Amino acid sequence: MRDINRARQQMGARLKELRLDARLTGRQLAARYGWQASKVSxxxxxxxxxxxxxxxxxxxAVERPDEAPNLISTLRAMETLYAEWRRQLKLGTKARQQSWAEMEAETSDFRVFESVLIPGLLQTGEYARLRLSQVIAFHEIPxxxxxxxxxxxxxxxxxxNPAKTFxxxxxxxxxxxxxxxPDVMLGQLDRLxxxxxxxxxxLGIVPMRAPLPFAPQHGFWIFGDRAVHVETVAAELTLTLSDEIEQYARLFDWFTRVACYGPHARRIITQTMEALSA
Known part of the structure; x- marks a missing residue:
């Protein structure tokens, strides 16, 4: 959301700059189109x-029609950053999964962080069924x-795919x-x-008592150096600004430093399976 707010503020600053260059007041501009004066502000x-x-x-109004195409292009790019779940899911979960598959087909390098869920690409069918059934019920979609x-x-x-890394x-x-x-989770752990x-x-697992480098506020997917996808309750954010992608990449690196891999990761999984089976 911060990325969207920043883009909106940058666009507003440019609009104000154009108005001031044209020596128009906000009231004059609003009056020309019958807008409320507060709209300009x-x-x-x-x-x-x-x-x-x-x-x-x-x-x-400011006699700069040449600026319109760039600003409209910026607006369209900004609108792609925020997509409401209901609009995305109105055709059901299958269409949304197909959209993800298209993004994955175009990406060769994946970095994925999750704090409370098993990532979709690693889920068993039973675990995926629970997750998607919750999405259907909560958002009241087909x-x-x-x-x-x-x-x-x-x-x-x-x-x-041998051309891709995860x-x-x-x-x-x-x-x-x-x-x-427990029975579904045991199958999921065996899959891991x-x-x-x-x-x-x-696959890295951050132990429960590991000193966390940063508060894990949400999961995220980094698609190469092109975009970061973040899911919230009400929407999905697509972050494409280079500095935002760099921040998520840096956060991912921080978590890799405290994660366990290979035999150490398998030991954590095995201990969890034993606890579930007890």
Missing amino acids: KLENGRQTPSEADIQAWCD NDLEEGVATRMRRQEVLY HFVILESALHLGMAP MAITMMPRLR
């Missing part, structure tokens, strides 16, 4: 997102559970939280054991 201070029509009208699960499972074929880091808490009943043996794939 909100647009210039990043408290309201302009429409494409607003941008075109603004550039005409119930295409079986199609969604099947598509998520097909997505996992990307793990065997690095997953998860907190040990994701192995213990009540996200699945097998994952640790795969080529071109690294």
Whole structure:
């Protein structure tokens, strides 16, 4: 969200600059189009997102129509950063899973961090069914559970592509939280054991008592150097600014330093399985 607010504020600053260069007051600009005077202030201070029509009208008023195409392009890019779940999921979970598969097909280097969930590419069918059934119930979207699960499972074929590399880091808490009943979780943990043996794939587990380098506020996926995807309850953020991507990459590196890999990771998984079976 911070990325979106920054982009909105930058656009507002540019609109204000254009108005001042044209020696127009905010009231004069608003009066020309019958706008409320407060609209100009909100647009210039990043408290309201302009429409494409607003941008075109603004550039005409300040006699800078040449600025309109760039500003409209910026607006469209900004709008892709924030997509409401209901709009994305209105066709059901299958369509959303297919969209993820398209992004994964275009990426060769994956870095994934999760604090409370097993990442989708590593899930068993039973675990995925629980996750997607929750999404369907919470967002009240079409119930295409079986199609969604099947598509998520097909997505996992990307793990065997020799042209791609994967690095997953998860907190040990994701192995213990009540996200699945014991029998489902045992199957999921067994799947993670097998994952640790795969080529071109690294799985790190941050132990429960490890000193965390930063508060794990949410999970995130880094797609090469192109974008970071962050899921919230109500929306998905797509961050594309280079400094934002760099921040997430740095945070990922910090967590890798306290994560356990190979035999140490397998020991954590085994101990969790033993505790569940007791």
